[in-house]
Amino acid sequence: MKVKVNRRTVDIFDGARVRDAVLRYLVLRKMDVKLIETAECQDAAGHSIGSDAPLKDGQTIKVKNI
Amino acid sequence: MKRITAVFCFALLSLCALAQRSEVHIVSVNDVHAKIENMPRLSAIVDSLRAEYPGLLVLSAGDNRTGEPLNDMNEIPAYPMVALMNQIGFDATTLGNHEFDSGPAGLAKLIDLANFPHICANVFPDSKWGIHLRPYQIFDVNGISVAVIGVVEVGPAGIPDSHPDNCKGLEFKPAPETLQQYSWLRDKCNVVLLLTHIGYEEDVELSKDVPWADLIVGGHSHTQLEGGEIHNGLLITQNVNRLARCTHITLTLENGKVVDKRAENIEVGTYPKENAATAQLLKFFSNNPEFQRTLCRLSAPITSYEELGCLMADAFCASGKADVGFVNAGGIRYGSHEAGPFTVADVLRLDPFGNDAVMLELTGEELKQMLMACNAADGYGFPKVSGIKCELIRDKKDPGMLKDIKITHPDGSKFCLKKTYKVVTNSYAAAVSVSPRKDQGRAMNYLTSQMIIDYLDGKEAVDYSGVCRLSESVK
Structure with missing residues (x-):
């Protein structure tokens, strides 16, 4: 499935969680995967969401503090 | 003069009766995912609110289990959470997708062990499993009737997000269509509450189609709302997962109708008090012989x-x-x-x-x-x-x-x-x-x-x- 992380399209396995998409985003951006520890995630409307939150195809998330 | 005063007092009392105000108080949690170490603190919060508001309803929007081996690998998988919820005095839960993680037999057992009903209208188990679900339940809160209707998310494969083997022998129907079958509860009850495990965006979408409901207590997407949000006239609440917070909802009614809806978050993880009995029960479950x-x-x-x-x-x-x-x-x-x-x-x-x-x-x-x-x-x-x-x-x-x-x-x-x-x-x-x-x-x-x-x-x-x-x- 495809989700958007900070406006970048990330292709990830079905059933992935927010943490998985952020990890993929960090690797795509050639950033340290350890930044997952400090990442703060939000949904498209700006609400905080947990890193264990389920994702669905087409969802948009924003990641801060990385 | 006496007659005038009497008439005035009667009129005043009548007006008061007409505009009788009352409140319903609810504590809700969602996606606890077996964060059992926070349960004694939640218990203390519930104690404190119950002392102030007798008739407090305590509800869970599902995914009570899965995420803590002490709970999930108990001799009866996920029983510690049920026991802790019993001890706190939960009034109801709906099913989250993870409630199916031990399969239909495991779910049936947990429901039997719970002192509170499992409310879910869009799951239809084969009778052979003995899964005792209710589509809705009406609670009497100090004379106010509160209908609670539950639903769980159903994914593209037609089942909730759990292993397909765990959903064998269970039939699922889409949540929004199912809920419409219960709109008649509006005429019967003072408050209609939808206890959903379908995700925040879906709750917002749903609010367009259920003007007959008063509020949605949601879960699944682990979305942290600031108290609650009003969408299409409905109050929607949800917190992030693992019991970081719970929500205290206050519904004000006049003449039996909801006229005001408010919600505030209460920090659970940092709450300074614990209920000693719940803490003792947690201690009992913290030594899991299965691990050895x-x-x-x-x-x-x-x-x-x-x-x-x-x-x-x-x-x-x-x-x-x-x-x-x-x-x-x-x-x-x-x-x-x-x-x-x-x-x-x-x-x-x-x-x-x-x-x-x-x-x-x-x-x-x-x-x-x-x-x-x-x-x-x-x-x-x-x-x-x-x-x-x-x-x-x-x-x-x-x-x-x-x-x-x-x-x-x-x-x-x-x-x-x-x-x-x-x-x-x-x-x-x-x-x-x-x-x-x-x-x-x-x-x-x-x-x-x-x-x-x-x-x-x-x-x-x-x-x-x-x-x-x-x-x-x-x-």
Whole structure:
């Protein structure tokens, strides 16, 4: 499935969680995967969401503090 | 004069009666995911609010379980959460997708052990399971009737997000359509509350179609709302997962109708008080004898990460019924184990991350690229494999650099790079391994730690001493 992380399209396995998409985003951006520890995630409307939150195809998330 | 005063008093009393105000108070949680250590603090919060508001309703919007081995690996899986919820005095829960994680029989047992109803209108179990669900329940809160209707998310495959085997013998219907069948509760009750486990965006969408309801207490998307939000006239609430917060909802009624809806978050994780009885019950469940259960015996000591990695990858292959399994090197959390008993606790130390298994269908070439990508991203070395052997070809000028790999079958025979293989790895490796492949895979709703337990459980003895499936050369 495809989700958007900070406006970048990330292709990830079905059933992935927010943490998985952020990890993929960090690797795509050639950033340290350890930044997952400090990442703060939000949904498209700006609400905080947990890193264990389920994702669905087409969802948009924003990641801060990385 | 006396007559005038009497008439005035009567009129005033009548007006008061007409505009009689009352309140309904609710504490709600969602996606607790067995964060049992926060339950004594939640219990203290409930005590404090109950003392102030007798008739307080305590509700859960589902996913009470899954996420804490002390709970999920209890002799009766997930029973500690049910016992703690009983002790706190929950009034109801709906089902989350994870409530199905022990299959229909496990769910039936937990519902029987609960002192509170499981309310879910869009799940239709085969009667053979004896799953006692209610589509709705009407609560009498100090003379005010509150209808609670529950629903769970149903994914594209027609089942909630759990392993398909866990949903056998259960029929599911879409939540929005199902809810419409209960609009008649509006005429019967003062308050209509939808207890949903479908996600925040879906709750907002749903609010357009259920003007007859007053509020939605939601879960599933782990969305932290600031108290609550009003959408299309309905109050929607939800918190992030693992009981960081709960929500205190206040509904004000005049003449039996809701005229005001408010919600505030209460921090649970940092709440300064605990209920002593709940803390005592938690202590009881914190010593889980299941953790000390011997799964099998190691006939020789394990002395390297490579050996334990091979064990893990074999478990992925066997439990996932795959051709090839692999684990990222950083996912192996210790590198030695003495000969003798290998316990459930040993598995949870070896694979403590709660990673899900991911199944992919890859050509040999795609697998090769994925293994190299995993090696590059993980930073702890080349992944440990099962179903294949790998020769790591390093650069002559820069031996730290992996130039290529040559894959063979375990017996050394040629591995076809064009053929498609079923591959199982963990969700971390699937996420960080960026490589060209047609299939990104799918989560199996099967924890890799559980895969290892299932693989070893009942085996008399295993021997991984000296097992090595990686070799090196320089070119």
